Amino acid sequence: MMIDEESKEHGAVHREQVHDNFTPYRQPHFWITFLSLSIAFTAGMLGTSTLWNQLRGNVVKDLGPAEASAVAWAWPTLLFTQTLSCIFFGRLSDLVGRRFVFVIGNFIAFIGFLSAGRAKNGSTVAGLSVLVGIGTGIQLMGPFLALAELVPVRQRFTIVGSCISLTSPIFAVSPAIAQAVFEKSDEKWRWTYSINAVFSFLAFIGLLVSYHPPSYKQLHSDPSANHLKSKDWTGLAFLTVSCGLFTYFVLLGRSVWAWKSAQQITLTTTSGLFFVGVLIYEFVYGHEHRAFPRYVLRDWKVLSQILIAAGSSVMLWFDPLAFTLLEQLMRPGSTMEKAWEISIVCAGVAVGWILGSVFLARPKWIKWQLGASVAIQSAFLVATASVRYNTQARLRALLVLTGVGQGYAMVISHLTPGITSSKHDSGVIVGLTIAARNLLVAIFLSVFESIAVPRLEKKTVTYISEGAIRSGLPVTSLPALFQALLAVQSGASPAALLEVPGVNLNVIQEAQLGGLRAITETWHFVMQIAATYLIPVAILALLGPATDEYLSSVTWVRLGRLRILGRRRKDVAAIETRAVNET
Known part of the structure; x- marks a missing residue:
């Protein structure tokens, strides 16, 4: 087994040849896992989107204005626990195996969605957002972590892209579906939570039956590899909590407290300094025996891919939210018509996922494709800043094209961090990517709501x-x-x-x-801010390190046989154990 010099510096093996030239496509349980992770990812995306969970609108309309202050805590709480879940459970899956992390994670999501959909008051909705956040954090990691390591590295873009594209039509029209069930059914917004609960339960059953990666015993059959005892978990705990708290307190601005209030300024500043301090400490004093590996902050290849992935994905949540606000103020009309208008942004992202799965079947020049997709996203955002808001057809076209660039970039950018890092750290890397995206979304929304919204009102x-x-x-x-x-x-x-x-x-x-x-001028102002932010991300993607060297025919993990409970055959377990121990 060959280990390059850069890997020796941080004790990571970038390209372990565990199963060379092996493909799982003839195994029926691989396709059950594929379908289960696709359904779970859709539940996670819908559960996080405020256009679907309706935490910033229809929930308050149904429960009443008296519950508005309690409901305002729900979405910040969801993103807070989602951030904690991604980092902690991503790392835990590296050390104890992924099976029960993803199986139990989908069950938690099922309980959270089912319970939240039955809530009678805003406090209950906000409290149950803790379970929803934990579950969706694990669901969002599924395709980029659990599925990606089951296929050859070179084929990850197509397989993972196909996985998230499989149910993308639901995501594409999710705002319209959510508004339709709110207007037409007696359950109103609760239907969307019930749909997510069904998706999560199906994913739970599918993964329970089909998903059998190497177990804890196989990962730690060598006593010297007993990571749970040898790792120092302090650094990971501080990083997870500091990132989650900073995201949480930033999101509380305007939704719960006014930005100029003393408690908001104090909490945001304190949590931000705490987060920056933890990063500096880990960079200077961290070591490879910590649960959070130091090379993530010191290796520019890994760090740059995380920053590009998080930075290029901010528009995933920001564009629909900003367009929702301005669409509501633009003109009178039925809420159903406006929901269809807003769906075009999500439809563009879904088209980008599909194009990514097709054009990356034979990946080449990955760095340039990623840079080009982010640049296209930035260019069309710049173009929207020059469009008058009453020329709606042109604006819709530009927003769709912006979404296409976003979706295509997401297929690449959420996989390259795991490819460039050590196989044994891919869980925490994928978790950090999603957590960083949540943090940047929180910061960007805070800028929008603290500057653009008052500007629009005035x-x-x-x-x-x-x-x-x-x-x-x-x-x-x-x-x-x-x-x-x-x-x-x-x-x-x-x-x-x-x-x-x-x-x-x-x-x-x-x-x-x-x-x-007023709307036109505010829209131009918002898009100028977005373009100013995305252009440096595009430059980073174009000037960042190349990743084609990591593309290979190696499959990192091989699934065990199809079963629900019980022991696997000794010969299969022995083969898989030897393959893991070779690394």
């Missing part, structure tokens, strides 16, 4: 007031005009505007033009 009031007064509306009628506009945006008849004293068609037209002007 400009909207200013421009509508100026236009209405210019058309002859008395100043005393402005409060009544704004109340009527809010009612129309909520679905009331536009005829309510004519009931305001002094309002005529000219006043209504000027008010509409003023609102469109």
